[in-house]
Amino acid sequence: MIEQRALTVVAPIREGAEGELDRLLRGLRLGPVDGVVLDLRKVKSLHFGRFVILPAMADRGVLPKLAFESNFDGSLDEHLDELYAKNARALDRIFSHCEGYAGGSGFMDFARNRSVPSAAYYRAHAGLGVKQIQSDAKVRDAIEAWLDGEQRAGRLEGLSAREIRRGLLSHLATLRIDGDPARLGPVERGLPRYPRNYLDFGLALVSRPLRIVRALLGARRHERREARDWPEQLKKLVQDRDPLLDAIHRSEDRVEQNGLTHLVPIKPGPYRHATLRTALWVVSLLARFIAVTGTLGGLDTIHFARWALLDDDRLLFFSNYDGSWEAYLGDFIDKVSPWLTMIWTSTQWFPPTRWLFGGGAADERSFKRWTRTWQLENQLWYSAYPRLSVGAVLGNARIREAAVGDLDDPALGEWLEKL
Amino acid sequence: MDEQTLSDIQGFLLFAYRRLPKSYYLVLHLGDDPGAARRWLDRIRREVPGSAKHERGATKRVHVAFTASGLERLGVPGGDVAAAFPREFVLGMNDPDRSKVIGDQNEDAPDNWEFGGPETTSVDALLLLFGTVDSIGQLREAQQALLRDHGIQVIACHETYRPDDAREHFGFHDGISQPYIKGSARPPRSGEHPLEPGEFILGQMNEYRHPAACPVVPARHVVPPLLESGDGHVRLGLNGSYLVYRKMEQDVEAFWRYAFNNARLTGTDTVERAAVRLASGLVGRWPGGAPLVLSPDRDRAELSDENRFLYRDLDPLGHRCPLGAHVRRGHPRDMLGSSAAHSLTASSRYRIIRRGRLYGSRSRSAQRRTPDGELLGFRPPDGADQGDQPDEKRGLIFIALNADIRRQFEFVQQTWINARQFAGLYDERDALVGADVKSYRDFMSGQDIPCARNFTLQGEPIRSRFFDLPRFTRIRGGAYFFLPGRSALGYLAGAGSEQT
Numbered sequence: 001m002i003e004q005r006a007l008t009v010v011a012p013i014r015e016g017a018e019g020e021l022d023r024l025l026r027g028l029r030l031g032p033v034d035g036v037v038l039d040l041r042k043v044k045s046l047h048f049g050r051f052v053i054l055p056a057m058a059d060r061g062v063l064p065k066l067a068f069e070s071n072f073d074g075s076l077d078e079h080l081d082e083l084y085a086k087n088a089r090a091l092d093r094i095f096s097h098c099e100g101y102a103g104g105s106g107f108m109d110f111a112r113n114r115s116v117p118s119a120a121y122y123r124a125h126a127g128l129g130v131k132q133i134q135s136d137a138k139v140r141d142a143i144e145a146w147l148d149g150e151q152r153a154g155r156l157e158g159l160s161a162r163e164i165r166r167g168l169l170s171h172l173a174t175l176r177i178d179g180d181p182a183r184l185g186p187v188e189r190g191l192p193r194y195p196r197n198y199l200d201f202g203l204a205l206v207s208r209p210l211r212i213v214r215a216l217l218g219a220r221r222h223e224r225r226e227a228r229d230w231p232e233q234l235k236k237l238v239q240d241r242d243p244l245l246d247a248i249h250r251s252e253d254r255v256e257q258n259g260l261t262h263l264v265p266i267k268p269g270p271y272r273h274a275t276l277r278t279a280l281w282v283v284s285l286l287a288r289f290i291a292v293t294g295t296l297g298g299l300d301t302i303h304f305a306r307w308a309l310l311d312d313d314r315l316l317f318f319s320n321y322d323g324s325w326e327a328y329l330g331d332f333i334d335k336v337s338p339w340l341t342m343i344w345t346s347t348q349w350f351p352p353t354r355w356l357f358g359g360g361a362a363d364e365r366s367f368k369r370w371t372r373t374w375q376l377e378n379q380l381w382y383s384a385y386p387r388l389s390v391g392a393v394l395g396n397a398r399i400r401e402a403a404v405g406d407l408d409d410p411a412l413g414e415w416l417e418k419l
Numbered sequence: 420m421d422e423q424t425l426s427d428i429q430g431f432l433l434f435a436y437r438r439l440p441k442s443y444y445l446v447l448h449l450g451d452d453p454g455a456a457r458r459w460l461d462r463i464r465r466e467v468p469g470s471a472k473h474e475r476g477a478t479k480r481v482h483v484a485f486t487a488s489g490l491e492r493l494g495v496p497g498g499d500v501a502a503a504f505p506r507e508f509v510l511g512m513n514d515p516d517r518s519k520v521i522g523d524q525n526e527d528a529p530d531n532w533e534f535g536g537p538e539t540t541s542v543d544a545l546l547l548l549f550g551t552v553d554s555i556g557q558l559r560e561a562q563q564a565l566l567r568d569h570g571i572q573v574i575a576c577h578e579t580y581r582p583d584d585a586r587e588h589f590g591f592h593d594g595i596s597q598p599y600i601k602g603s604a605r606p607p608r609s610g611e612h613p614l615e616p617g618e619f620i621l622g623q624m625n626e627y628r629h630p631a632a633c634p635v636v637p638a639r640h641v642v643p644p645l646l647e648s649g650d651g652h653v654r655l656g657l658n659g660s661y662l663v664y665r666k667m668e669q670d671v672e673a674f675w676r677y678a679f680n681n682a683r684l685t686g687t688d689t690v691e692r693a694a695v696r697l698a699s700g701l702v703g704r705w706p707g708g709a710p711l712v713l714s715p716d717r718d719r720a721e722l723s724d725e726n727r728f729l730y731r732d733l734d735p736l737g738h739r740c741p742l743g744a745h746v747r748r749g750h751p752r753d754m755l756g757s758s759a760a761h762s763l764t765a766s767s768r769y770r771i772i773r774r775g776r777l778y779g780s781r782s783r784s785a786q787r788r789t790p791d792g793e794l795l796g797f798r799p800p801d802g803a804d805q806g807d808q809p810d811e812k813r814g815l816i817f818i819a820l821n822a823d824i825r826r827q828f829e830f831v832q833q834t835w836i837n838a839r840q841f842a843g844l845y846d847e848r849d850a851l852v853g854a855d856v857k858s859y860r861d862f863m864s865g866q867d868i869p870c871a872r873n874f875t876l877q878g879e880p881i882r883s884r885f886f887d888l889p890r891f892t893r894i895r896g897g898a899y900f901f902l903p904g905r906s907a908l909g910y911l912a913g914a915g916s917e918q919t
Binding site (some may be wrong): 031061140144147148151156159160161239240241245249250252255267288295298322324325326327330333334335362363364365387388389392395398407413416417418 | 516757767829834880
């Protein structure tokens, strides 16, 4: 079974090296820089990755940092090994802009020591490795191509579903993907089982009742006070025409997937820190037990998302999603606004909230402006399968799963319908 | 909405003027004298009708809208416009980011436009004139004289019309599904889902239970009472809307040639029937308007205006109406994702009011009928009929009205019309109006990867696919306009005073 895992490396940038690092990363996105190439496609364990520079906070003495995100298959050691083996020069070049980077054999230790755990991690297609996803897409393409060819030659006319399937399976038996026979049939994905998962979720929740009670008890008192500050905070949110947003708009929608990076300071005080941790813990349980089959409360366009708490009192959010920002945020608001509100209500300038869940992200315009305010442009963002939506990844997997053995008639019809 | 609000809203927002079938749309450049532009506006604004009941029934209508540069040329400082109005309106439809979002690529790119492109004369205003066969000529002459007198340049004059049979050039009954606005004077037709006014009218409550963003700018002169915001500002957006204007050329002959050449004969079908069947599959309605999902086998006159239908229960797999049909992509109703409720919510967030009208003469391709009036389609060019003149241009002036261009019009274009993997499809775009994207640049490898213009017809036991469809439509120009409320027109005209 393949486990998808998250790695977040956050490392302070050497003083004065930020501009150069920015240029380097942008350059590597487009091609070789001084003969150095970053080719993430060679890293077969990598689903999505990004490099992004986290800005300094002068008033708090926080230096700019480099963040590296990876969603990968297998163990961390193997992933780091592979990353470095395939891109040693580029990684040395990039991380040499960070404090304390020794290079060479130091990369693995550096990455491990600077890694920040995910406070909540969501995966839409858990258990499906990069190789599997890419292979499934090739199987799908081969099936479509075979059907097209047979149809063009008129060989499918009058055939029943069963006969079409028989022909298709005998074709697939000869199919080779990257030199190997196509891997068909189910793979072990290690998903929690229904309805046991709901029980586990409930048990986990009640195991820490005080956290939840504490968050709820303090909510109204803090929210009322914060609501009074809102009119002033609203003025601080980024204007639609702010030149800072130009670069972000330009960087979006290059393909049909996007990588959102969002970094926001946490509100001061122990109540807000504790509440944020509680909220992230609840969402992490949801992601682990409930939202395991490609949708998060009806939201079905996120491949991977994570929150991480940085030691400089900021909350980092990475998401790799399908389609446009506008569609993504619209989905947030329509489908999961209470959960997001519960988390982000503890961060700076978030729209006023009631009882942790109400308001907040449901205030469409303010929430979108707030999100843009704290959004960062990725210097470099990578997807191993930029042409596949979450729906396509899961659809291809279902086609591959059922591409072996006998099916009864309804299942057979259903299978053919997916093509 | 109360009487005062309705009276402030330009009537074009709420009425399609079916009884005024003739129209001219004049795309204008205002010139450098704000005084002259304001005098012109002050002269015509009194003729601009509102939406209240007592104002209905005239034989002439005048409406006016402005781009961001137009507002500047009327004397609203550019900085004020940029600070108050949304990004996409300020940057304009021809901005490269907008082109990327709405899919105006390659032959649709603004560089190739007849008007509204980055190199052509700046589009400042849009004058919309509606009349009857008898009244329109005089109306147009009178308005053109006023434009001349005030030194305003006509960049393009689009003579448009609403045909008696309400069919667009391909031959299909159009404009059936429209959102119904709560509190508008017109009664809802059956099946119309009522939407909050703020989805279309600035400053009014929208579907998120918040007032739709209403641009507010520092007041430069006396503010009409309705627009006062109390702190030296004017609520310029109040009761206005955004008007998306696109000239979309249609290649009717190519459309029907494709349908005939690719029609698949089944059973006792004639080739005409098979062609109409395929063409209707691309659209999702029969030429007469009957939705395929309700009547998969034939056109039915009694369903020509039918708008009460959903997809999920009746046709989850697209056997009746293909999943990628134009009407599904434009308005997916309950078909998206795993939940009908979520899908209906989404569908109600992204509605637009469409006010399309035709330009150019009707093509013969879409005129052939059986004796009982059924559309036959046309087999060009070696069929029984004569083809159209090759230089005859025709198409649709597409107009959409919405309160948030990004959330509504652009969203529909980007997320539904041009989405390759819309609703479980794998690699296709809207066959009628999808973007001209032949390939995309893989950002890691730098390679160009081809994109297909395919179309899938779902069926039993297996789907069939159509490959590399030609383009049947092409964008020839366009702009984003602000359609102000009538009080705001008064303010923009500088009515009443000088600087305060």
